[in-house]
Amino acid sequence: MLQFPINGLIAEGIEAGGHIGTETTFTLIPQIAAISDLPILAAGGIYDYWDCQAAKVLGAAGVQAGTIFLAAKECQIALNYRQLLCQSSNPGTMLAKTSTGYWARVLKNPGRSSTNRSLKAAVQNGDLKKGAFMAGQVADRITQIEPVARIINRLVHAN
Numbered sequence: 001m002l003q004f005p006i007n008g009l010i011a012e013g014i015e016a017g018g019h020i021g022t023e024t025t026f027t028l029i030p031q032i033a034a035i036s037d038l039p040i041l042a043a044g045g046i047y048d049y050w051d052c053q054a055a056k057v058l059g060a061a062g063v064q065a066g067t068i069f070l071a072a073k074e075c076q077i078a079l080n081y082r083q084l085l086c087q088s089s090n091p092g093t094m095l096a097k098t099s100t101g102y103w104a105r106v107l108k109n110p111g112r113s114s115t116n117r118s119l120k121a122a123v124q125n126g127d128l129k130k131g132a133f134m135a136g137q138v139a140d141r142i143t144q145i146e147p148v149a150r151i152i153n154r155l156v157h158a159n
């Protein structure tokens with residue numbers, strides 16, 4: 001049997017973009033910290049330095065962010081995907097049923113299902129009818145397309 005070392009655990013909450021479970025990021029971190037000594041990465045809802053600090057206080061060693069990078073100037077998804085992110089306002093996301101029976105968080109309005117094909121339609125063509133524009137709740141805090149350096153800077157520095 002193949003065995004792989006496990007170097008850390010990702011606590012991904014229901015706030016996150018894409019396929020999700022049922023618990024929030026900030027309820028998962030302390031629950032995992034209570035039963036494991038492995039480093040925990042907080043995923044879901046991370047936007048800036050203060051979110052990282054909050055995750056750290058709860059027991060996370062780092063973060064995993066996805067949605068904020070969709071709005072990076074360097075991100076090669078369709079331009080209208082990024083524009084939809086910037087327009088998103090609370091509650092800007094919803095849950096869409098996936099082909100596996102699980103749920104995925106997507107931007108509200110465009111696309112009601114979430115399959116590999118519908119994600120491709122959103123990413124490559126910005127197809128408002130067939131596309132599943134996966135994004136986390138943090139989309140509601142995104143207001144502009146900006147260089148990835150600025151996004152990372154916001155994560156590591158308190159401004």
Ligand SMILES: Cc1cc2nc3c(=O)[nH]c(=O)nc-3n(C[C@H](O)[C@H](O)[C@H](O)COP(=O)(O)O)c2cc1C
Pocket residue numbers: 012015016017018019043044045046064065066067068134135136137138
């Ligand atoms: C468009 C999109 C696609 C994603 N695809 C995957 C994937 O294929 N596999 C995976 O494990 N996580 C995937 N994720 C989840 C991210 O790895 C990450 O955990 C999540 O985006 C963190 O939450 P946030 O969206 O609030 O930043 C995806 C997220 C987004 C927004």
